[in-house]
Amino acid sequence: MNCALQAQVAKVASPDKNLDVAIWLNNGAITYTVNYKGKAILENSPLGLTTNEADFTEGMNFISSNSSQLSKTYSQQKIKKSEVKYEANKLTCVFENPKKYKISVVFQLSNNDIAFRYEIPAMGERMSCVIQKEATGYKFPNKTTTFLSGMMSPMTGFARTAPSYESDYQADRPLKSATRSGGGYVFPALFKIGEDGWALLSETGVNSQFCASHLSEYSDKGIYTIEYPDIRQNNGFGSSGAAISLPGLTPWRTITVGDKLDPIVETTVPFDVVEPLYEPSKDYQFGRSTWSWIVWQDNSMNYEDQVKYIDLAASLKYEYILIDALWDKNIGKERMATLINYAKSKGVGVFLWYNSNGAFNDAPQGPRNKMSTAIERKKEMSWLKDVGVKGLKVDFFGGDKQETMRLYEDILSDANDYGLMVVFHGATLPRGWERMYPNFVGSEAVVASEMLIFSQHVREIEAYNATMHPFIRNTVASMEFGGVLLNKYLTKSNTDRNKRLTTDVFQLATAILYQSPVQMFGLTPNNLTDVPAFEIDFMKQVPTTWDETVLIDGYPGKYVVLARRHGKQWYVAGANATKEAIKLKLQLPMLGGKTTALYNDDTHKAPFTESVKISKAGKINIEIQPSGGFVLVQKD
Structure with missing residues (x-):
């Protein structure tokens, strides 16, 4: 096909035919449009990416397309719905750049959800590359209003631990509203397209093989684009792009669409298009937890107050207590082992807090330097297993780089080897992790x-x-x-x-x-x-x-x-x-x-x-x- 032409090269619709995506070649650039029930959700929006070996954003030629149908069912205890049936229509479009290097754009459409990603084969003798930038964008009609949260500036906030996805969402703002930081917007991002419908943007399937991304500022071309992490994150250490082996895949970009909000709230697409990365080492049990730190703060991090909160958990018939920061200094490992045995005698399991930090921020709370390297992490997790700890809360990550994604995955994978659940705090948005990592419980990533x-x-x-x-x-x-x-x-x-x-x-x-699936409730002994009494009775049963x-x-x-x-x-x-x-x-x-x-x-x-x-x-x-x-x- 002559790349000077502007033409639709392929189209795919959802099983119920209400949602459709058209793929276009516009003067050598790949674009796409999205319609729902005949109304425009996304206008001509760019696709493509740039690597250190090849540019897939211009001079592209359409080679071929292939369509198929997908159907699967799965069970997932940790999300909003325990039994899921996923049915989708799949479209794979292959394009070629002027150097004859190929790239595929893969779309999967279920009735209200779009998931798409890039698949990159080997480039001649090259079996690896660095993805430097994506052209992937979203052009909403001008009547659209936004519900967005700004990306926090790197190395700001408490002890230089930002960004941690802890900015407020602003409701019903114009498309052209700018963030205070100028750093774009976090996922997920919600848009109201006048009276025509709603769209939720996010991504899923991010693991150690890629960086996490976010939305750019609204451009003068009327487009939000996928943006990779700011190089200043994690004290400037680590690349802002993604190094991948070839053939390789990018994470899934997701768009959930509806004329009402029901499909937005009820979507399972973050989990539909990913698979578990390893088997659980045990049958993890979820439930309720007490924790003293939230109201009683640092001064409560002592043996006596933790006994009071263990007793509170037992009174409420809660499964867990979270013992937060500073336990290493104020209680110590020897007395902690005794405290864990006391909790066990009351039928209460223990989560322990850890600082993720090694070298990328200034957070002083301990335990420090236990989760950031494989050798120390495995030593610590061996002790945790021996004394009967059930899970970890790991805090202060502050970045979306591939280097940080590796740390998240390493902590989760090692923790599973020792039968430990993991909660992340001061952290990025989980992107399909409930399904990908069997011992992942949840993340803060919110105010x-x-x-x-x-x-x-x-x-x-x-x-x-x-x-x-x-x-x-x-x-x-x-x-x-x-x-x-x-x-x-x-x-x-x-x-x-x-x-x-x-x-x-x-x-x-x-x-x-x-x-x-594990809720750390802020109740206090008083x-x-x-x-x-009926409030406590409710909290005993929820x-x-x-x-x-x-x-x-x-x-x-x-x-x-x-x-x-x-x-x-x-x-x-x-x-x-x-x-x-x-x-x-x-x-x-x-x-x-x-x-x-x-x-x-x-x-x-x-x-x-x-x-x-x-x-x-x-x-x-x-x-x-x-x-x-x-x-x-x-x-x-």
């Missing part, structure tokens, strides 16, 4: 509960953030938030400062709204007696794994109502970020004719519970107070 302790501003927008996460951050990966804070004041004394501005029932609702997730109603940044099923039991939770009470007429077919326990706030924001029979048609009227919430729990 999480600790910022409620440290920031008045974050306390003021807590309800706003809670109505954003189910539509954006938590749609693509488990989110270890560390919430459900029932102290009126977020201090050990529960007096004077850090006043909580959301209701108790709002806090209960977040246990459902936020999804992670909550056993200073909050209504699950952390789900078999089904359904969006009921909501709008990002305003309100949300979400239903989740655990076994045969449905939980419905909602939160209100507006300044007025919201009266909703909800359709809950899964609860039609069922008796439920309703937890709600009265007009004075005082919590109450009552038994409510749902109509056979599944209809119920619910009022949610400002900065409040509600929960319905199926009883029969």
Whole structure:
């Protein structure tokens, strides 16, 4: 084909025909368009990449295309849905550059999801290359508004640990809005295309063989492009591109599309297109955890206070306690072994905190230098296995480079060898990791509960953030938030400062709204007696794994109502970020004719519970107070 022509070279549609992608060759450049139900979601958007051996962005010729159908089922306990059936239509387009080097662009379309990536064969005698830059872009119609979170500037924040995906999402902003840092936007990224629909952008399948990426600033050509990590990350160490073996693959770029928000919230595409990288060394058990640090802070990192939180976990019938930073100095390994035995006698497993750091930031908390090298890591994990630790929380990563992706994978792989689960904190967005790494539990990668302790501003927008996460951050990966804070004041004394501005029932609702298979809840020992008993009873029973997730109603940044099923039991939770009470007429077919326990706030924001029979048609009227919430729990 003459590369001077502008022509459509291939097209693929979803199984239900509502979603389609067309591939074009425009004057030697590969582009694509996306339509949903006949309406434009993405206009002419660029494809291609540049390596140190070849440029695949210009002078390209179309060679061939091939179509096929995919179908698979899989089970995954750690995500929003436990049994998944994935059906997609696949299109592979082969192109050739002026040097006769080839590249394939592979698209897979399910009914509301697009996943695409590049496949690069050997380049003559070259069996490896460095991918330096992607042209991959997204051109939305001008009427689009954005729901984006800015990428944090490298080597800023606490002890130069940024970026850590801990910036707020801004709702309904114009396409041309710039970030404060000028560093682009993190994944996932949500877009509203006028009245025509919604699109969620992200990526999945990132492992040690590639870097993670993010969205660029909005260009003067009206396009967001894939951008690789800032070279300044991790103190300037490591490449900003990706070194790959040939033939090689890039991670999947994903686009979830719908005329409503339901497909966005309910998508499983981050897990549909990846596979486990190794077998679990044991049957990992998930559940609930206490942790003292979130409210009692550094001063609680001592033997006596940890005993109190072990006892709290036992009282709540929780599976775990997280013992956070500074335990190495304040408790020590010998007494820690004794403490772990005490926890075991109470039926409570232990997660221990570690600093990821070796050389790339200034975070002083210990244990340090135990996770950053293979020799020390394996020594430490051998001890952890011997004393009976169940999992790790590893903190302070601060980068998306391939060098950092290797560290994440090395920690996970080694931990699996020793039967340890892993939670990451101060970390990047997980990209398919729940399925790829069997012992991966979840990551923070959000403005999480600790910022409620440290920031008045974050306390003021807590309800706003809670109505954003189910539509954006938590749609693509488990989110270890560390919430459900029932102290009126977020201090050990529960007096004077850090006043909580959301209701108790709002806090209960977040246990459902936020999804992670291990939840570190922010309850304190005094909550056993200073909050209504029905709140504690609820927290004793709330699950952390789900078999089904359904969006009921909501709008990002305003309100949300979400239903989740655990076994045969449905939980419905909602939160209100507006300044007025919201009266909703909800359709809950899964609860039609069922008796439920309703937890709600009265007009004075005082919590109450009552038994409510749902109509056979599944209809119920619910009022949610400002900065409040509600929960319905199926009883029969």
